[in-house]
Amino acid sequence: MNTYNAIIEPASLSHKVYRADEVRRHEPGAASAAGLSMYELMERAGHAAFRQLLASFAPCKRILVLCGHGNNGGDGFVLARLAREAGLEVTLIAVGDHHKYSADTRQAEQKWRASGTDPETWPVSLVGYDVIVDALLGNGIKGEVRAPYEDVIGALNQQPTPVLSIDLPSGMNADTGSPCGVAVNATATITFVGIKAGLVTGKGKQHSGRLHFSALGIAEAFDRLATPVALRVRGSELSPFPPRHCDSHKGDHGHLLCIGGNQGMSGAIRLTADAALRSGAGLVKVLCHPDSHALVASGRPELMVSADTEKLGALLEWASCIVVGPGLGLDKWAESLFNHVLKFQQQASKSILIDADGLTLLARKKNVSLSENTVLTPHSGEAARLTDMTNGQIQADRYAAASELVNRYQCTIVLKGAGTLIESTRQCYVLEDGNPGMASGGMGDLLSGLIGGLMAQGTNAENAALAGACVHGRAGDLCAEKNGQRGMIASDLLPYIRQLVNC
Template sequence: MRAISMISDQLPSDCWPVQQIAELEQHLCQRAKCSPYQLMWRAGEALLALISQHYATTQHCLVLCGRGNNGGDGFVLAYLLRQAGVKTTVVEASLYRERPSEATQAHSIWQVGQQNPSLTPYDPWPTDIDLVVDALYGIGLRHAPQTEIQSLIDRVNTHRAPVVSVDIPSGLDAQTGQPLGRAIYASSTLTFITLKPGLLTGKGRDHTGKLYLADLGFGNWCSDLTAPIQCLTGQDLCTWLPQRAASAHKGDMGKVVLIGGAEGSAGAIRLSGEAALRSGAGLVRVLTHHSTIMPILTARPELMVAELTPESLNAALEWADVIAIGPGLGQSDWAKNALNQVKLSKKIMLWDADALNLLAIDPDKRQNRVLTPHPGEAARLLGISIAEVEADRLSAANRLVERFGGIAVLKGAGTIIADDSFSPAIAYVGNPGMATGGMGDVLTGVITAFIGQGLELSHAARAGVVAHGHAADLVAEDNGMRGMLALDVVDKLRISVNPLHDNDD
């Protein structure tokens, strides 16, 4: 096979809501004088390029084609594969639906010179299939696939061959990332023109596999438009974290106060403090329970640690540039009194962990605050179930901002950052190795450190999430995901927070 064009796994920052993509495609086609049928051919050529580059040993490809334009892309690919000398079998699904005109054209091209008839969803597959292409459903799916397609999806998911999905894994909601009943588990997904939110967050991260994008020749046109959603990757760290001035000193790098660590919970606040230091904070003061002072100081002597009392907290609030409260805080009267005292401050602050649980009990709204809930905490804050939060993570993050103000960082696969001033963002960093205790405490320290170093609040939240996830990806590259610890991520932060390598010429 010959590669027709290059396919990028370096994802752009632009991401569009599904309800606006049809209008976007129409606009781009009009500007570029490209018909929908020509667009279908570009998609098929891009798919051939992906297979040529990443599945070059394919001998027999099975292409599953639905009745819509996604299926039309599949027919174009099947034709191109056959022309390239690759044995190709097509399964035609949803036989009783009428095809759009351009998909009908693509189907006709595939049929020309085709000696063997297409298979139905119920026919057995050839035994030598070594690649499956999923072109069943596109981004317009709004309900569970019909029964025959669900059975077909099950066959794909249990087959030994790798799977390439066209634009989006069939059965996945392109907006929310939630499966609509059955959904394909792809080895790779090639999406077209722009990113879709459902590929980046929630269960979409499970189903998408390795994500690639082909702009289909519209890259320059898209760059002139402002996307409603941002995709954040490690490439963005250079934008937020410039080199330091040669004359910089610790007083310039932020005075951070971290509050938490009830009796028996020294680890959480220690992780936050160490992460703040590793992320470049100049001075980090920890206020904690008297029983946790020595364990924290012994582990990290660079932290300034004192007992949390009304007097020490008042002095720290006066001293601080930024305040974080919550890791290991608990919900005792000791914790509630501290939070009530922090509420009186007008300084920028971050609330995490038990501070969020207390906020759910006694809600307020303020703009000088970052909230960093995981889905369980978000559910308590919104008075809904965890399943409802995960069903539409973008919507849940926006609702947190509407109700509580400031910035909401909804943690999880594809962390969402939402606020009133900027487009919502989805962080395409991190990995399942982060599913262990202490990771959220580390994120608290990173974001707080960036605020202390002068980043605007929204930029600090974005940079903190990306640096945190990028550091975890570095850990996974070195040692794998299983067994990753929060302190392993802290160790890699020095790489993530120095994207420009301060010592370089």
């Protein structure tokens, strides 16, 4: 497996994620290269949004369209005109200063007026509609949302009618997904030309609802001009794991050593070891606290479990990969083991994954040198400790946080959460798979064992982290499809993990 590539490199623009200024800078050139004016591109956006409205919310008869004074509002004027031409009952509310309309937005507004009705003005009731279209603010918002937009968005978020946001939910930072004071909670969002980075991770996933994409027919030209900040990936796009040779034996498929399981925390390291076995690792050993030995070993005879820390040196030499941290604790026993492992890894440069308490212990150290075959798997709280930031700062810009961790530790980072980020010194990925049901104890321990098991089998750190995260997220989704999200526990995913690594 040492040549395994986790993802077949995606060619589609729908896999690529861009900063907002990258889209703004290259959209006109791409449109020009495709023989389109910017107004013609606006017409295409309005058509795409109207098609999505019908696809997502049919049957709908009464719609309310909220248009701001930017080009996002121009898209809304086009959609409203098309909806009325199609026989829908349409109310259009113009919000903001009409003197600030661009030439393209003004042209779209004039075509709406020519079709028979002037825009209404805020405030109005939001009750009595089948769908509300949010075309208030685009991706160029700077600073906090101000009145009257703040009032409109606040009212919009308090009513139950489904909302379709055009390009991105109004008030959301296009690059980070964080609300600029307040942001629309959309039922669905259709974004154009390039997928904005904030739509696919952190709070942006919640605000966006179901995400749809249209390149508006300029994909080829835009793809040549613009540089993505990340690639979107999903488990269904994993390259198949290579078949095993018929004459292989257990020693050919990796030796994984899992270190953790302090007093009262046996479950974490057991989940890690179980996931490693289900990933296909040939041999898995666990070094845990003596009080945890029986619980870790119980019911899993395939695991080799030791509580003898005097054998740590020999175990480290035996391993092809080391996972340290799940249930490790922070006492002297834990700190001694962690320091020994870190010193060994710096000398031997073996593959290692650090998670959970191991990350807390790592954060206490200054100027630590880690090799590129290291994977760190923090959630936002652990990332905050590793970067001397707050949890809020991490969540406010997850891309910046992941990059800071990569720059600091020069290894592969898996920043867990909604829209998990996998970033190495080479590339950043955003995971599409996963669901809120996975927000339960032990899921991270499972992920550590899965990635560690793949590294033990010879997959490099970046590809193991990417494949492991994809399998983990997809396993959670398959589990949720069968039994629902609520009540999902980590061990529920083990059968699906085995299924997916055999696809």
